[in-house]
Amino acid sequence: MLKHIKSATLxxxxxxxxxxxxxxxxxxxxxxVIVGYSAGGGTDVMxxxxxxxxxxxxxxxxxxxVKNMPGASxxxxxxxxxxxxxxxxxxxxxxxxxxxxxTIDREAAYDRDSFTYLANVVNxxxxxxxxxxxxLDSIDKLVEEAKANPGAVTVGxxxxxxxxxxxxxxxxxxxGAEFTIVPFKGSAPAxxxxxxxxxxxxxxxxxxxxxxxxxxxxxxxxxxxxxxFAPDLPTFQEQGYDLINxxxxxxxxxxxxxEDVQAKLLxxxxxxxxxxxxxxxxxxxxxxVEVVTGDEFKTLTSDLYDLAKGVWEATPWN
Amino acid sequence: xxSELLHALPEVIGFSNFAAVIIGVIAGIVVGAMPGLSxxxxxxxxxxxxxxxEPLVALGLMAGIYNGAMYGGAIPAVLLxxxxxxxxxxxxxxxxxxxxxxxxxxxxxxxxVSSAIGGIASAxxxxxxxxxxxxxxxxFGPSEVFWVAVFGLASIIFLLGGNPVKGLISACFGVFVSxxxxxxxxxxxxxxxxxxxxxxxxxxxxxxxxxxxxxxxxDLLETPLKTDxxxxxxxxxxxxxxxxxxxxxxxKTWLRSSVIGIWIGILPGAGGSMAAFMSYNEAxxxxxxxxxxxxGEPEGVAASETANNADTASALIPALTLGIxxxxxxxxxxxxxxxxxxxxxxxxxxxxxxxxxxxxxxFLFGAILLILLGGSLATNSFARxxxxxxxxxxxxxxxxxxxxxxxxxxxxxxxxxxxxxxxVGWVMDKLKFPLPPVVLGLILGGFAEENLRLALRxxxxxxxxxxxxxxSLILVALTVAVVVxxxxxxxxxxxxxxxxx
Amino acid sequence: xSNRLTRPETLTAxxxxxxxxxxxxxxxxxxxxxxxxxxxxxxxxxxxxxILLISDQRKAAAGExxxxxxxxxxxxxxxxxxxxAYAVATDLIGFYVSTVVAVPLTAFLFGYRNPLGLALATVxxxxxxxxxxxxxxxxxxxxxxxxxx
Numbered sequence: 001m002l003k004h005i006k007s008a009t010l011x012x013x014x015x016x017x018x019x020x021x022x023x024x025x026x027x028x029x030x031x032x033v034i035v036g037y038s039a040g041g042g043t044d045v046m047x048x049x050x051x052x053x054x055x056x057x058x059x060x061x062x063x064x065x066v067k068n069m070p071g072a073s074x075x076x077x078x079x080x081x082x083x084x085x086x087x088x089x090x091x092x093x094x095x096x097x098x099x100x101x102x103t104i105d106r107e108a109a110y111d112r113d114s115f116t117y118l119a120n121v122v123n124x125x126x127x128x129x130x131x132x133x134x135x136l137d138s139i140d141k142l143v144e145e146a147k148a149n150p151g152a153v154t155v156g157x158x159x160x161x162x163x164x165x166x167x168x169x170x171x172x173x174x175x176g177a178e179f180t181i182v183p184f185k186g187s188a189p190a191x192x193x194x195x196x197x198x199x200x201x202x203x204x205x206x207x208x209x210x211x212x213x214x215x216x217x218x219x220x221x222x223x224x225x226x227x228x229f230a231p232d233l234p235t236f237q238e239q240g241y242d243l244i245n246x247x248x249x250x251x252x253x254x255x256x257x258x259e260d261v262q263a264k265l266l267x268x269x270x271x272x273x274x275x276x277x278x279x280x281x282x283x284x285x286x287x288x289v290e291v292v293t294g295d296e297f298k299t300l301t302s303d304l305y306d307l308a309k310g311v312w313e314a315t316p317w318n
Numbered sequence: 319x320x321s322e323l324l325h326a327l328p329e330v331i332g333f334s335n336f337a338a339v340i341i342g343v344i345a346g347i348v349v350g351a352m353p354g355l356s357x358x359x360x361x362x363x364x365x366x367x368x369x370x371x372e373p374l375v376a377l378g379l380m381a382g383i384y385n386g387a388m389y390g391g392a393i394p395a396v397l398l399x400x401x402x403x404x405x406x407x408x409x410x411x412x413x414x415x416x417x418x419x420x421x422x423x424x425x426x427x428x429x430x431v432s433s434a435i436g437g438i439a440s441a442x443x444x445x446x447x448x449x450x451x452x453x454x455x456x457x458f459g460p461s462e463v464f465w466v467a468v469f470g471l472a473s474i475i476f477l478l479g480g481n482p483v484k485g486l487i488s489a490c491f492g493v494f495v496s497x498x499x500x501x502x503x504x505x506x507x508x509x510x511x512x513x514x515x516x517x518x519x520x521x522x523x524x525x526x527x528x529x530x531x532x533x534x535x536x537d538l539l540e541t542p543l544k545t546d547x548x549x550x551x552x553x554x555x556x557x558x559x560x561x562x563x564x565x566x567x568x569x570k571t572w573l574r575s576s577v578i579g580i581w582i583g584i585l586p587g588a589g590g591s592m593a594a595f596m597s598y599n600e601a602x603x604x605x606x607x608x609x610x611x612x613x614g615e616p617e618g619v620a621a622s623e624t625a626n627n628a629d630t631a632s633a634l635i636p637a638l639t640l641g642i643x644x645x646x647x648x649x650x651x652x653x654x655x656x657x658x659x660x661x662x663x664x665x666x667x668x669x670x671x672x673x674x675x676x677x678x679x680x681f682l683f684g685a686i687l688l689i690l691l692g693g694s695l696a697t698n699s700f701a702r703x704x705x706x707x708x709x710x711x712x713x714x715x716x717x718x719x720x721x722x723x724x725x726x727x728x729x730x731x732x733x734x735x736x737x738x739x740x741x742v743g744w745v746m747d748k749l750k751f752p753l754p755p756v757v758l759g760l761i762l763g764g765f766a767e768e769n770l771r772l773a774l775r776x777x778x779x780x781x782x783x784x785x786x787x788x789x790s791l792i793l794v795a796l797t798v799a800v801v802v803x804x805x806x807x808x809x810x811x812x813x814x815x816x817x818x819x
Numbered sequence: 820x821s822n823r824l825t826r827p828e829t830l831t832a833x834x835x836x837x838x839x840x841x842x843x844x845x846x847x848x849x850x851x852x853x854x855x856x857x858x859x860x861x862x863x864x865x866x867x868x869x870i871l872l873i874s875d876q877r878k879a880a881a882g883e884x885x886x887x888x889x890x891x892x893x894x895x896x897x898x899x900x901x902x903x904a905y906a907v908a909t910d911l912i913g914f915y916v917s918t919v920v921a922v923p924l925t926a927f928l929f930g931y932r933n934p935l936g937l938a939l940a941t942v943x944x945x946x947x948x949x950x951x952x953x954x955x956x957x958x959x960x961x962x963x964x965x966x967x968x
Contacts, residue, residue: 709928
């Protein structure tokens with residue numbers, strides 16, 4: 001009996017030592033970062049750009065390996081990350097509001113409590129654009145036209161249940177105007193249809209129109225402060241419309257990470273915000289950076305879930 | 319713009335950048351020539367790897383692979399009737415009969431010369447006409463693109479083969495497969511049975527490898543012959559300069575197919591296979607002896623191979639200027655550009671002229687290098703490989719099919735799906751159901767539906783939106799002409815015969 | 820009478836009808852506009868298969884013998900089973916192990932028995948794949964689900 005207790009204490013002590021050693025050693029092997037999109041997509045570029053900086057801040061020769069698991073708008077990858085071992089050796093990329101909207105509009109094998117929220121890194125705000133020569137060259141004129149002829153203004157955007165869609169819902173609720181949604185497969189085809197005058201208006205993200213400002217009327221940006229990508233572009237708040245919305249990308253780990261590992265990761269991610277070299281690299285790949293870590297990121301996700309849930313209950317999109 | 323084009327040249331002919339193109343072309347030919355491996359797969363594997371490379375080295379590799387693979391796909395298409403890439407399906411029509419007649423070597427020479435010509439024409443279009451051609455792309459909204467797809471689907475009629483009922487079954491099957499996945503507008507699941515892997519639709523490469531490569535592999539194992547029918551001695555290769563005079567009558571086909579390929583390339587979504595099918599049909603239509611087509615007519619190989627290379631560089635026109643790639647391969651390449659901070663758009667040409675114009679030069683060099691690298695040497699060495707004992711060749715192809723399909727998305731699900739299509743393909747092959755309508759149906763069915771539904775959204779449910787502008791009406795007229803024309807022509811010939819007798 | 824129904828084309832036509840009709844069930848749950856194209860294709864498949872069935876039965880009635888699908892069905896079934904087994908093995912015990920076994924095994928079973936040739940082919944194929952994909956491009960193939968658990 002005594003022997004048993006002895007060995008149990010010993011085992012317990014050993015486990016404690018091992019646990020401490022674990023945190024000190026972390027990371028002792030390569031960390032896998034699961035990206036839910038193909039190599040070369042916006043999320044993939046973010047992960048690959050951030051990886052060397054995270055390695056630097058984790059120190060001790062840490063190494064991050066990006067693994068692409070594309071499919072189902074990122075759902076395959078994020079499901080894999082949510083269900084991985086919570087040991088800090090599997091991280092994943094996370095997109096908002098998409099990942100939360102998927103838990104509402106289809107069956108998902110994860111929910112908002114499945115994750116340890118590390119950091120949101122990119123916040124790409126929405127913009128409203130209209131075709132050149134269409135006459136709708138200000139947000140006031142646009143809203144006026146949509147109110148006078150409900151449904152006559154066609155809106156090109158990427159798929160339903162994404163940030164573009166929620167932006168339009170917010171605009172409709174705010175103004176009472178009514179639009180006809182034309183959901184293209186992705187932003188680039190929507191932008192092209194807009195340039196060709198096949199739709200009247202578009203909801204895109206600032207990074208997607210930064211290179212096209214001469215070809216389109218960009219009416220405003222949905223942020224509190226003006227964006228670095230187009231400093232001359234007024235926000236909607238400046239123009240009297242309280243619209244804040246955007247597409248976000250960040251990093252998560254499975255829920256239940258050991259506390260010290262979590263602290264170490266959070267610390268590494270938090271340092272991205274002030275790293276000039278990182279900021280420059282992100283700007284070159286058209287990723288507007290806004291670092292939000294830990295609990296704040298979790299709150300942000302929860303808020304977006306509630307928004308999506310509310311929209312879904314009022315006007316389900318499929 | 320043209321001075322910037324010249325300014326970019328010295329950089330491109332630097333050692334490492336030029337070597338990248340050469341390596342790319344060789345790798346591309348090999349990948350294309352291996353049944354099961356495709357250009358899409360090769361470039362998706364390459365993209366993450368290029369993170370650490372200089373932009374022009376990375377882009378040179380990609381340009382080389384793309385050009386090389388579009389020709390490489392012709393090698394197994396001619397020798398084994400397995401198209402190495404989706405765009406080489408039309409090459410099998412006359413290429414394989416030629417090989418059976420002992421003209422395989424000549425077929426491959428026609429293929430390499432035609433590929434190079436198509437590629438060069440396309441590179442020039444990209445270099446000199448990218449901005450104006452991107453304006454043409456803008457003319458095509460959803461309703462116009464819908465009509466382009468219908469036009470393409472109408473050409474299925476010419477691919478039905480001997481038994482129209484079986485041909486139509488094939489076409490319906492292809493179109494049905496194209497609707498599997500998320501609904502294009504609402505995103506709801508259609509026939510995915512809860513499998514997330516099927517939500518993005520079924521990749522053409524998976525279907526193609528299953529339908530086209532598995533049945534021949536089973537055949538290789540079924541009949542225990544020592545070697546395949548095509549032997550290098552019977553390949554009939556002679557030096558390429560000696561073969562050139564036999565091709566001098568092809569210039570009309572080369573010209574026509576180049577134009578078709580470039581045009582299809584600038585329209586987003588349709589891609590190389592449609593270009594090859596259309597150019598094959600047009601070439602046959604204007605041939606003096608259409609009855610020889612399908613029996614080993616070298617001009618058929620020329621038409622298909624010119625067009626599938628002519629849409630390589632031109633597919634990058636909408637990709638670079640508008641961010642909408644013209645083919646699946648161009649879509650993957652766009653990712654490669656993004657990795658190097660090259661954002662598509664009108665500013666791209668102003669902000670990074672050396673890289674963008676350098677990339678264009680690399681396409682041109684890639685196309686020219688095809689003749690040198692893809693000539694007799696490459697062709698002969700591959701023909702030798704096919705002389706392997708049949709069971710061995712079969713088992714090697716099985717391995718290639720598995721890695722080719724697995725590597726696209728990195729998942730076994732696709733491999734099982736491919737085997738399922740393989741079983742279907744084997745039955746179709748034995749019962750003489752034609753395979754080309756399946757391929758065209760898969761490529762164009764979902765594409766037509768998506769654009770029709772977008773057009774209806776824009777027209778708020780009013781179908782007349784499909785006929786509201788000139789571009790649409792021209793396309794409708796063309797489609798009607800293609801479908802009704804041959805029937806009217808045959809009637810008139812019959813009537814004349816009647817009157818004469 | 821029964822062998823009239825086991826003609827390959829008749830069986831295929833019946834198979835298409837059954838499968839297409841089966842797919843009509845989930846199609847019924849879709850929105851009309853979403854169901855338009857798939858239902859059109861399924862109905863098309865059913866209609867065309869019925870035509871195929873009738874024409875094949877007419878041939879049968881005329882006493883025309885159906886061509887057999889394969890000269891040696893056992894070899895075909897064996898080849899297919901081997902390919903499926905190879906895919907499953909890759910999934911479960913890993914790509915390299917399965918390939919090292921599958922390449923020589925397939926060739927051997929189907930009539931190529933030269934041991935030197937088999938060994939050489941296996942080494943070249945597996946070696947080249949490892950060198951290009953794993954070593955050169957750090958591309959991973961399935962490591963085997965059995966080991967991961």
